[in-house]
Amino acid sequence: MESHSVRVAVLGGGSFGTAIANIIAVNGHPTYLWMRDRDNAEVCAQARENSKYLPGYPLCEALNITSDLALAVDEADLVFVSIPSHSFRSVAQQIKPLLASGAQVVSTAKGIEPDGGFTLMSEILQQELSGHPIGVLSGPNFAKEIVAGQQTASVIASESEALTARVQQTLRSETFRVYANHDRGGVELGGALKNIYAIICGMAAAMGAGNNTQAMLLTRSLAEMGRFASAMGANPMTFLGLAGVGDLILTCTSDLSRNYRVGYALGQGQPLDDVVAGLGQVAEGVNTLRQVKQKADDMDVYMPLVSGLYSILFERREIADVVRELMTGEQSYDVEYGRAK
Ligand SMILES: NC(=O)C1=CN([C@@H]2O[C@H](COP(=O)(O)OP(=O)(O)OC[C@H]3O[C@@H](n4cnc5c(N)ncnc54)[C@H](O)[C@@H]3O)[C@@H](O)[C@H]2O)C=CC1
């Protein structure tokens, strides 16, 4: 436990923000969970439960739940931004005038800014909150399993050793373990990219894919992730860690994943807009697919699974035709880090 208490703000009263805020409050640190909706904040504070996102899981009595952003952020030593990528920049801009100097800021979002510039969430924080130490938290972390007390590991990535040490101390518990990594870009890309492949694996499962196919998809997904990350200057070895293969396996094999559920529904023939609208939570993989497809084309990075899913979701191609094309295309190398194809 950190020698003194750390004042923490968690922004975003959804599944993941609520889960990590609760851990930190249970650990005895003054913790504020900010959610934008005042009525929802008051109901959660009274009920000591986030019934919309994590029904049935009581929240620590010491956890402060508020819709007052200034109150939440004021004098915070450490701020977690658990806001979906579509609104991430606007929230970062809102806290800019409120942050104490030296406050450390950590993104938990696993997405890419939707404006087509391929901006990562930590890059948004750097742009909007320059001068503040920045980190990224990612890994195989289903919020529902965290609050259920399942043993979980996560990774905090930052150039700042002080930030990684503080996050490790603030979040650690008997059921939550945090590993450090210096490759912030690689950890962040891992968290974002895996959501694309979760959609693919959910779709395959809905269509009756067996274990052979799931194993092939997981392996070739990892190959594409490493190839793309290398082209982006990240360390491909990062993808052998929790934010890479760890989160890929988790999210591609469980219907606890929103992205997996989107893919499954698509595999059953449901229209994308209906599926996303019916989810009630964020599924970052749909936007990430658009951004990664564009970036891979721009950089001429070979990502057949990304291109195949893109053609199904946005070019109305039949799944069966795309699968046939992928299976009968040019055969290449198994492990090809450093090779173009
Ligand atoms: N780092 C990790 O291991 C994990 C990260 N995540 C990521 O963290 C982010 C949040 O995920 P969840 O909490 O699961 O999403 P969620 O869909 O459960 O909740 C999103 C929350 O953001 C709020 N929100 C949306 N737009 C907003 C705005 N403009 N201003 C203020 N609040 C706004 C919503 O009201 C909701 O409370 C996502 O990018 C997700 O991929 C999710 C699970 C694990």
Ligand SMILES: O=C(CO)COP(=O)(O)O
């Ligand atoms: O990132 C997650 C688990 O690590 C949550 O995945 P989904 O966003 O697909 O639910």
